[in-house]
Amino acid sequence: MGAPPLLELSGVSRVYGKRTALATMNLRLRSGKCVALLGHNGSGKSTLLRIAAGRDRPSTGTVKFDGKPMNENDPAVRARVAVVGDTAACYPDLTVREHLQLVAVAHGVEDAGDWIGHVLADRMLTDHADALPGALSSGQLQSLLLASAMVRPRDLLLLDEPEQRLDPGARRRLADLIKKETADGVGVLLVTHHGELARAVADRVLVLSDGKVVADGHPDKVLATGTDGLTWLAESPDGAR
Numbered sequence: 001m002g003a004p005p006l007l008e009l010s011g012v013s014r015v016y017g018k019r020t021a022l023a024t025m026n027l028r029l030r031s032g033k034c035v036a037l038l039g040h041n042g043s044g045k046s047t048l049l050r051i052a053a054g055r056d057r058p059s060t061g062t063v064k065f066d067g068k069p070m071n072e073n074d075p076a077v078r079a080r081v082a083v084v085g086d087t088a089a090c091y092p093d094l095t096v097r098e099h100l101q102l103v104a105v106a107h108g109v110e111d112a113g114d115w116i117g118h119v120l121a122d123r124m125l126t127d128h129a130d131a132l133p134g135a136l137s138s139g140q141l142q143s144l145l146l147a148s149a150m151v152r153p154r155d156l157l158l159l160d161e162p163e164q165r166l167d168p169g170a171r172r173r174l175a176d177l178i179k180k181e182t183a184d185g186v187g188v189l190l191v192t193h194h195g196e197l198a199r200a201v202a203d204r205v206l207v208l209s210d211g212k213v214v215a216d217g218h219p220d221k222v223l224a225t226g227t228d229g230l231t232w233l234a235e236s237p238d239g240a241r
């Protein structure tokens with residue numbers, strides 16, 4: 001029997017009161033692959049990502065990480081799953097470098113100094129290494145969140161709109177980062193509003209609309225070029241290409 005998928009959602013749905021945020025769906029992610037989730041505001045992308053991270057429980061269905069039920073509180077899960085969310089959780093009195101040192105220490109990474117230096121340079125934060133979060137621009141803060149995920153071990157990387165607030169150059173570096181992650185064998189689940197980013201990095205794209213999967217396949221099949229650049233098929237009223 002082959003290895004189980006890194007992440008497997010089976011029959012997962014999420015209902016809040018009377019609202020179905022996520023209709024029943026299945027998703028498998030293998031190591032070294034990137035699945036991108038696209039869709040309008042409120043279509044259920046972040047709900048799915050939170051469930052995948054074990055931060056929220058599905059109303060139905062199961063979530064397995066490496067063949068075992070996903071449990072965010074399991075130390076093995078916390079050691080192997082990195083999440084870059086949409087909220088900037090920084091300590092106001094720790095510098096950029098101290099944040100990265102803290103994450104490295106918390107995850108048992110020894111002698112992280114050189115690697116932290118590399119990550120700082122990679123995210124264009126070297127000149128801001130000694131700055132407090134309050135002195136960073138919003139794009140630099142987003143880069144710090146990404147850098148925090150890079151200084152710790154990970155087999156699964158969950159990214160919720162990581163392109164937010166990044167300029168085109170920083171978005172290109174983000175695409176390079178995601179491609180390097182998958183090349184290193186990390187499985188990446190990417191929530192994004194950016195079709196170009198999804199096309200650049202994803203092996204598969206899922207489009208959600210009102211909590212339902214309305215398109216699923218290779219980026220070239222799912223993503224079409226619209227008047228304002230890449231858009232997704234489901235955006236056209238009749239779903240036609």
Ligand SMILES: Nc1ncnc2c1ncn2[C@@H]1O[C@H](COP(=O)(O)OP(=O)(O)OP(=O)(O)O)[C@@H](O)[C@H]1O
Pocket residue numbers: 016019020021039040041042043044045046047048
């Ligand atoms: N804790 C909650 N309680 C009630 N409803 C919620 C909760 N979280 C999300 N929802 C609802 O579930 C639906 C899906 O929300 P979700 O945040 O997953 O959308 P999204 O696709 O990530 O949107 P965006 O692109 O705006 O980030 C929305 O209608 C939202 O209002």
